Amino acid sequence: MKNQTPRHTSAIHTSVRHSSDKILTGDRATGPLHIGHFVGSLQQRVILQEQYQQTILVADMQGLTDNGYHPEKVSSNILNVVADYLCVGIDPLKTTICLQSAIPALAELTMYYANLVSVARLQRNPTVKSEIANKSFGQSIPAGFLTYPISQAADITAFNGTLIPVGEDQLPLLEQTNEIVRKINAIAGENILSECRALLSKVPRLPGADGKNKMSKSMHNSLLLSASEKDISRVVKAMYTDPKHININDAGQVEGNVVFTYLDAFHTDCEYVENLKRQYRAGGLGDGKTKKILEECLQDLLRPMRERRLVLMNDKAQLLEILKQGTARSQEEANQVLHRVKGAFGLNLF
Structure with a gap:
């Protein structure tokens, strides 16, 4: 058996596709990617890049939300993740690959959006509640981790993402993104941001080799x-x-x-x-x-x-250049969105 492709490659489910849709997806840079990522998202992205404008975000800042005291776990894996993208067939000429921490507009958007979301709403988010329980934070929940849905909303809106590949467990995050979009549009008095829809895959989550836990x-x-x-x-x-x-x-x-x-x-x-x-x-x-x-x-x-x-991995200069070019393109797009959001708050004074 040579050059085989897993059967689930064709098992992508979506609603009626629109050429104007933009894909936004990504991964936290907390380690090299595994075959669970391949089945769950990577092989799907290879297909999507032929059909849509697609941006993949290397989410290093979000990786710090539960690794703030061990930042090397994130910084040392940024290029690992980029190499994993390329080795499965993601093409930087078709897909924009960018680095979250190198786009200041994302952090600024997160701050503006945070003023529109209550702590109680974040705590009610089923995805956040589940992750907090899994990580056994107790009463020591990092603020960055609790506000993860706001950061994700900033990512999605900054790149005008309208079709977001997620598993069903991530749907509450998209719901919260759309809540924020509606609030911003109401403040602006017009639709300056677009709501997003989920692109669900029929592929079930691949279990770990031990059969007892998710792959990790x-x-x-x-x-x-x-x-x-x-x-x-x-x-x-x-x-x-x-x-x-x-x-x-x-x-x-x-x-x-x-x-x-x-x-x-x-x-x-x-x-x-x-x-x-x-x-x-x-x-x-x-x-x-x-x-x-x-x-x-x-x-x-x-x-x-x-x-x-x-x-x-033997040519890290090339990986850095791919990431640098993709980030530069993404920064221009995110800055345009930031300008509109600041305008809604009356903050574009100069």
Whole structure:
């Protein structure tokens, strides 16, 4: 199997598309990206860049909202994230890649918007509540983390984003963005900002290799796009299967079996995978064989990405130049939006 593409590439769901729509998406720069990112967003972006104006934001400032005391975790990963974008096929000639902290208008917009949102409204946001619980902040919630939805609203509006790729768990953030847009437009007395819509994918979130948590580098259950052959082999061999499937001839359970979840996500032959499931359920197919099939699949998928990424990381000047050029273009656009918002508040005095 060579140059395969995961089957979920075509599983993008959207409403009727409008040529005037603009895509805004991005990632926090807190570590290299993994295959969960690839399935969940990266492969979608490669397709979208052929159909829309697309901006991808390397969200380093938002990465600091829970890493403020360990900023090196963010600063050291900015170019890692850019390299990951390029190695999967995102083209800087078709997609604008920019750096959040290098666009001052984003921070200024965040400040203006913050005056229109109450702390109680932020605390009620389901996405924020869930993330606060997951991170066990207790009473020590960083203010930057609590105001994350306001910062995201600044990002979306600054680049005139109207179609935003998100998972269903992120929908409350877009709702809050549109609340802010309506408030700004009411103050201005005209529609100076556009509301946004969600671009939802049918692709389910890929679980971690342990089958118990979402994929996360900190939980040591992820597989990076830059994973070596040995890393891939190690992760696949340790993958969670059916604990009751002790002998090859035992009937096995496919549901909750991470190996089959990954085969569904990455193997290109759906009929072949369905046949494997039937064999596994009936008995006669061992975990060793299914893991071998999956490993071959992942090796073929990640090998060209790893090789391309190695070349990119050996030329960091090129990565910086791509980021610099994209940021310059984005800064012009964000400044125009900032000018309109300041005008709504009567602050364009000179």
